[in-house]
Amino acid sequence: MANSEAESRVLRLRAALDSGRWAPVKRQLASLNPSEVAKLLAALPERERNLVWEMVDPADDGQVLLHLPEDVRDGLIRQMDTAELVAAAEDLDIDDLADFVDSLPETVTREVMRALSDADRARLEAVLIHEPDTAGGLMNTDTVTVRPDVSLEVVMRYLRMRGELPAHTDALFVVDRYGVYLGRLALDRILTRDPASTVTEVMDRDSEALAVDMSERDVAQEFESSDLVSAAVVGSDRKLVGRVTVDDVVDVIRADAEHNLLSMAGVDEDEDLFAPVRRAARRRALWLGINLCSAFLAARVVGLFEATIQQVVALAVLMPIVASMGGIAANQIVALMVRGLALGQIGAGNTGALLRKEMLVALINGLLWGLVVAGVTSWWFDSPTLGFVIGLALLLNLMFAAMAGLLVPLMLRRLGLDPALAGSVIVTTITDVMGFFLFLGLGTLILL
């Protein structure tokens, strides 16, 4: 089974915790990297989590906090004093620090700013002025730059003098004397080309820099489609301001995917599976409340047909079938639309064709399952007319479901909202209401 290693780690740690022996817990923690410690903490119930957190090496505090889901991070930060938080912040890269600062209380942020060197403070401010979900918010300022007119020999001498390069440096950036971005010089070219050649001869001019205000989703698509490890970020004046690295892009992709999955199901993406009961209950209550309104709306529709149901109780027995099939069909389309919109595959150019296609798919499945439902119902209630009513209602509701599943995500996006919100509640309301109305309405017309 996958994940068995992670599981057995949690198990061993909990066993050690339960037995009250701290030495093995500490030993186990010391063997993990910050991201693994973060995963472990996120998987522990709150009491154990706080105990283990006390035992994490303070030098790792910053990195561990950074890798935690927001909810868990906020919980732990609330227990730390300012001195601990400042110490944790000092060990972070500028781009990580910028993320981290967002979680800190105002007063601590000021302390952290004061503790930084002037140069670091300026760099942090350079990142903080950008929206967090843009290339500027994702970037780090640790670029290594070279001039176009020097030889590779000189570049190599410079690098040896400079020492260690920042993580994920697969290329140096070539800039002119004004700091304007000209291209990139991959490390492997420095190593494989003739040392006498100049940077201009060897550098890659085709690799486009990212604009500082590019959305992080577009950044991720650019990394994916061009298989990048790092990319330069430039301001509107084409001057180099920083670089984005693939590790941060992976986080964006992961977060985006989780967001879609959770918001389709009506959960807040920041919800921590091991959050305290009160917080989890509050966060989920919202969608349940919205759904309750929508369920009452559906009940109102059923209520319109009380007299009909009184005479033909079979309608009440069968009506959940029509509604439920519509819900499933609509959610299938919503999921495909959410993926298609995230990948940038859907636009004004093809919605017409898509709608025609989905209506046809609904027609085919409506005819197929409508006939099945009609057959089973005719036999169960010994009434071909009732069979005809439910078959027709199912067919029509699947067509409505196709329209709703396709158009609601598009409309949400047009309004600047998240298309995944169409999932479960909104689209299901439409298919429930239409399902009950069609079935009971047709029943009233045809059976009475």
Place this chain on the structure above:
Amino acid sequence: MANSEAESRVLRLRAALDSGRWAPVKRQLASLNPSEVAKLLAALPERERNLVWEMVDPADDGQVLLHLPEDVRDGLIRQMDTAELVAAAEDLDIDDLADFVDSLPETVTREVMRALSDADRARLEAVLIHEPDTAGGLMNTDTVTVRPDVSLEVVMRYLRMRGELPAHTDALFVVDRYGVYLGRLALDRILTRDPASTVTEVMDRDSEALAVDMSERDVAQEFESSDLVSAAVVGSDRKLVGRVTVDDVVDVIRADAEHNLLSMAGVDEDEDLFAPVRRAARRRALWLGINLCSAFLAARVVGLFEATIQQVVALAVLMPIVASMGGIAANQIVALMVRGLALGQIGAGNTGALLRKEMLVALINGLLWGLVVAGVTSWWFDSPTLGFVIGLALLLNLMFAAMAGLLVPLMLRRLGLDPALAGSVIVTTITDVMGFFLFLGLGTLILL
């Protein structure tokens, strides 16, 4: 708006297609990289897609096919003749070729194998013997290796002689004379350390190699937690067999996330939004059919209470509320569980704590919304007893929903199945059946 560039590209291309002018279409295609061409093709309806495909530069065919969703790829491959397919295959890396070969008809695979050089054929076979969803299936065999006892000076001379390095080479791998993996030598260390030092002195011994049979999900977690760009893959004898690079890992993460999103909604992950109507209808029919069985089951339960409904029609009006609230609550938990299981956060060590927590959350929300429903119902139907019945049924159904949402994904995983299958159909069946049974059952006991 995000994606607007991609959208406008599709729009422009379709306009050019509609006008029948091929020159601008070709010009636009030539300015895109293979992954962008693939995205464009995937976003076009079938007729236009085939037209555009004819115009793609044959030298890019292989790369474009590789970036397409499986469904679209298979459609295009069916139209190509063997010579074209062999030509497309020849331009691919070994790891990409291994993926590609899976999509080819048997006869073409044999042709492709014959067209390869002996060395390439041996390398392809080395990748093909591994399961596609393991490190071995993901890896490429284009490793660049060095011996531990040479100096960096010598390594640099060797690299200059060798020329261009494979894409995503951020490190060379250090192996002994038997090919056993010893560690990695990062390119930036070659550039920044004293050229007289030996590989042994400079190399990183701590970086663990991946086992060839490690699951691709674990590989992705390792890349994420250690922020890797490439990692060595070793066989059970610790001999280096290949390397995995971050671009392939990004694809795994993306595919995994899409899989969860779509399978929660009951759609096949390979389904192409622009698939031909007949294929799309067939693929979605399965879940609709399963859901129909489950809906009939729920209807059977309602049917048990026909006599009760006859006397108190309000029960029929209100019963969808109880079922729908249970469905939403259960799906919220399923989404959190699917994410938690994918991240390896859930195991035997904490399911007990999780279940207790979710039952408490359900109790709180059940009491809250149970009271609201009871109040509204008492007022609407002027019957406090009916209000009490629906409030209690809602509370109990939310508790059942919590159990189902938590335990069904765990059970599926224990059975070696995909936990995301719990979404929509399975869990909703449970909450529908329980919702109707509890509400109508309590109604029969209390109201009659």
